[in-house]
Amino acid sequence: MKFKPGDKVSVLDDSFTGTVKSYKKDGKVAVITAEGFELLFTESELIPTGGSLGALFAGKSLGSVLREKETPVKRKQPVPEKKSRKDSVVLEIDLHVEKLVRNKKGMSNYDILNLQMDTARHHLEYAIKNRIPRIVFIHGVGEGVLKSELDYLLGRYEEVVFGDANYQKYGLGATEVYIKQNPGR
Incomplete structure (x- = not known):
């Protein structure tokens, strides 16, 4: 378990934050949003926004982690065969x-x-x-x-x-x- 109740987290693919409430039996993390809604996420969808878990990201800020997530990966173009x-x-x-x-x-x-x-x-x-x-x-x-x-x-x-x-x-x-x-x- 990467998170514990009370940890502040952000959702990678959405633009909202919340507080970890608990872990469910299926391994999902229950998060209470700032608006008071309870939503379920996998651990991989969440990143810590402060506290002791911030050390897991080796000093990276939330903004830099989100930018890495949004930056498209450049794929190598296949080299065309040279034809005579x-x-x-x-x-x-x-x-x-x-x-x-x-x-x-x-x-x-x-x-x-x-x-x-x-x-x-x-x-x-x-x-x-x-x-x-x-x-x-x-x-x-x-x-x-x-x-x-x-x-x-x-x-x-x-x-x-x-x-x-x-x-x-x-x-x-x-x-x-x-x-x-x-x-x-």
Whole structure:
């Protein structure tokens, strides 16, 4: 028991003082406020405001103890991982035919698909050669022909892992490719 009846105390989280009346069976301290109300607190919620118990706080005043309680503890910010510039590089390739040629007039669907697949293959080889870790192929939704051909192409590369790109950024019409980097290459 840290307090005895008659000790003057203050409540840490409130702005009132009182006098210790007694200890209850559950370990709570009964305090009579200046207004005459009896309130219950745990010992950790109370600090002495004078008398012999003031020595417990090694000469600290009530004001300094309350300031320590109110001062927020500064937390250390986590140090962000340092990423190389290449890790942040994402090669975005739009395979829509309008982005690949000025005029598609006279091109058959077969010609368009071959142009799109040649473009995808060329950029994939470029990324592997230059150790670019990520590519996003924007193919659109459509009937899914280009997507299935792209999946077939990507499945032929051992060093490639692929899946749907970020839905919030690209919707359903993009495939993200991760290129596993081999240091021995």
